[in-house]
Amino acid sequence: MSNQRSFFFNVDWLTVLLYLALCVIGWFNIHAAVFDESHPSIIDASTNYGKQFIYINVSIVIAIIILLLENRFLTALAPAFYVVTVLLLILVLLIGRNVGGNQAWINIGGGFRLQPSEFAKFATCLLLARYLSSVNVKVTEVKSFVIAAGIILLPMVLIKLQPDDGSTLVFCSLIFVLYREGLSSYFLIIIGILITLFLTSQVFNELYIIAVIAVITGLFAITIKRNRALVFKIIAGAVISIAFVLIAKPLYNHGLKSHQRARIDIVLGLTKDNRGVGYNQNQSKIAIGSGRLWGKGYLQGTQTKYAFVPEQSTDFIFCTIGEEWGFAGSVVVLGLYLFLILRIVMIAERQRAPFSRIYGYGVASILFFHVVINIAMAIGLMPVIGIPLPFISYGGSSLLSFTILLFILVKLDSNRMGIV
Template sequence: MRQKSNTSIFYNIDWVTVFLYLILIIMGWMNIYSAVYNEDHNAITDMSQKYGKQMLWIGSSLLLALIILIIDENFYTAFAYFIFGAFLLANIAVPFLGREVKGSRSWFRFGDFGIQPAEFMKFAANLALAKFLSNQNIKIADYKNTFITLLIIGIPLIIIKVLQDETGLAIVFVAFIFSLYREGLSVNYLLLGFLAIVLFVLALLINNMYLFIIIATLCTVAFLFVKRNRKNLFLIATAGLIACSMVKGTSTVYEHMEPHQKVRIDVLLGRGTVNLKKEGYNVNQAKIAIGSGGFWGKGYLDGTQTKYDFVPEQDTDFIFCTVGEEWGFVGSSLVIILELFLIIRIVFMSERQRSPFSRIYGYGVASILFFHLTINVGMTIGLAPVIGIPLPFFSYGGSSLWSFTILLFIFIKLDSHRLQILR
């Protein structure tokens, strides 16, 4: 094996990934400029405007990336649990120590700038998860290990949801299901999860009584086609019962949701009459902005729907609308393709790791990015419920950009030492 002969911090790093990262943040910056364009302060470096601030965030992110590349790769394995614990504490502390901003208790404020520790929980949890699952004695299929895995994912989720009331930031942790699946999680869990989602949607759209009848019919039909023994009968009966209880559970879950969440689900599913001026406003405006872009878009800085505030949050969660309106189908597809290209590249990079830690971490990165992309773009085009999470590298915001940068560059650092097995 070759010794580390080259001591450059850029040695062996994956430049394609870095290049994609740079393209995306620069595109993001340009779109933020257009989304909040202010004629009186039209320099993209104007610090009083969000695009000026974003430049600061980009600069500091690049610095962070550099620092990550300088730090010894073994630091991340060694301190994985410590980092996890530290950020867990920060997240528990923020509702009590942080200043309340617009009803949100998830921010540490430093003058004009704010930091959201929940954003950093993602890479911390990813490190911890990688550390735990890469232990050679661990088999995910063991119930005990499954339980611990669920804790690593579930504790941050619950803390962020319950203490900080940040649904978007919390729900991201569900994304780790892809990592777990890759590491051997039984397909049954995924199918169960998938079934749950399908039944949840169906239960809201169709009369539950019909749904029960359909499930019963499907079970009977299934039974006719398999070998008729006691085991199969038991299996099918169980599946049917689980399905029925899921349907029954849906209404309970739905009833216990907060009104605005109910509404978002209703909007997505087109249940009842959606008032486009109230609950349906955001999604409708997002769709109008994107749809009006047409094939080629209206041209940079020439969007009307986003620039003139028809679309809410057009610089953060709804940044994709600016892309869709000004760059059209061509531009918005390109953004999706670039993001996906980065994500899939990360998957391939993960697979080339010799160390399980690096691989599991890499899958975590891909999962988190994919989840953000799916939800963020999905909500603007009416394919996903409105959940306030940013578009990776695009949306305005220091915390999210820092968090994604750290998340990605730790992996780039790990990847640059992919030939080492031991972690």
């Protein structure tokens, strides 16, 4: 009895309440996004909102099961989870169903489908946490870094072959886990510089960018001229940057598909195509803007009601929130996400076991990436890449995988005081 009482009090119920609040918000907004007057009941199983109700209940049952498991079960079976998801990712390439141009789904009958790429997220976090928490493993060493990178890259490559670019990019967020475990901040700085140079090279003439790099390099060299080693590194970095600028446009033109370039061009302001490639994003911005401060009210959104925004219950669910609940409702949702992610980081930092801490940062990184990219996509700050809004977007695989991802951490945290 004392163990059950201890377990009850050790569970982070605030995180659980945040999870339930986001699930309920998602359910009601899916109801609004695809509302059918001939099926008004929000629990009608023949509709997407009725199915989401089923998914929420199944997810809660799975969450309870996870909370009843032993921590040793999660750590011991981390490699098995990873292998199973990798096999499913291979299987989906062979027999998967093509939906929206991506062969990412496996039919499981009864109108339900499984998306293995969603489950690969928590499996990768588990194995990465197990490896990095092993004795004598340091991410600052080349061998350890290569193995950790391989754990992340394998599912990325298989998902890219589907091809599902959005889910592929999600795994890039795990670099923050490596950074927390000791990876030099120079890696993040270099990645940030390369992304900036790549994008600016599409907007400005290469000669202007090279001139700016040369001026900045010269100013740094003059300022720290006594430190010859640092000057040499800065000059070497400038040379590499200039070389990258020169190959950025050929990479952009030949390395990306035409529809990918078109989406990026729209965000960068290079083209405007509100009737074609930019239609979804433009309609999403109209819907969000029309909500103003307090929104039009539940089931009153005209953009939503007349289905102007495609994929409104999945990738563009945030525009339903913006239209019907306005700026105020959007801020509440963003506040819940911010609170949840900060709570997860706090939970990760208070862990005694390295495995739990590393896994916690994996959860925070993936949720942060999903939220930022999805909402930025809906308001036109990022290209459309098609990733769901955690706990809110319609989809059984998405909701179930995010539930497992989060509640494994809640379970690990509930037992933190028992770890020496």
